[in-house]
Amino acid sequence: MWHSWAEERNINPKLEENLAEELDKILQRFYAEVRSKHGEQYEPESLKVMMASLDRYLREHNYPYSIIKDRQFQQSKQVLERKAKLLREDGKGKRPNAAKALTIPEEEALWENEKLGSSSPKVLYQTMWWILTQHFGLRGRQEHHSMAVEDFSVCSDDDGFEYVTFEENPTKTRQGGLNAKRRPVLPNMFATGGARCPVGLFKEFLSRRPPELRETDPFYLAAIEKPTKLQLGIRSKGSVYTALTR
Secondary structure, eight states: OHHHHHHHTTOOOOGGGSOHHHHHHHHHHHHHHOOOTTSOOOOHHHHHHHHHHHHHHHHHTTOSSOTTTSGGGHHHHHHHHHHHHHHHHTTTTOOOSSOOOOOHHHHHHHHHTTSSSSSSHHHHHHHHHHHHHHHHOOOSHHHHHHOBGGGEEEEEOTTSOEEEEEOOOOOTTSTTGGGOOOOSOOOEEEOOOSTTOHHHHHHHHHHTSOGGGSSSSBSOOEEOSSOOHHHHTTOOOOOTTSOEEO
């Protein structure tokens, strides 16, 4: 980007050959004028990255000053700061803090195209992540990573309807230690019946674990997409997601 801009204006593109005072003036102009190849303004963070890249280039060529830290480049830094401020006022650099929620048609398409369900180990894992996030309000991948099988219980209400409960047990080996706060509300995940039943999929997921790991150990294990006969052992369902391993 620097070379293109400099050559268009007959400016020496070799930054390191300019004296500090001259380079500061050139950078003031560069920061003020630089645009994308389509003539659009850059995001404020992109301008910051450009300055850091130019500074790194100069260090690699043994330039005696830093265009970021040294007072010789105070004016160019001020130009960049003013431009970034104006761009933010115009709406640049603003990003949503939360991910966009899936619409009902979008989720339906995932089920119909077997991106959710139990058709393969990968799909079953994705589905577990999706339904557990929805039903238990898990906030990030660390919560998923720290879950254990024993945090879950499959229960039945007075009418015989099955549901799954989740209550993380804080210990010294889990995130937060003994002072970890428990959730104020412990929701339940109820069975709905059919191929998309969250409780049915949960039980299917557990059934694919090795027998000795169905009641303990980390919730997520690595799936073997194409298990060998040795890995399948005595399990003979023939499904590609029969065998799971750590």
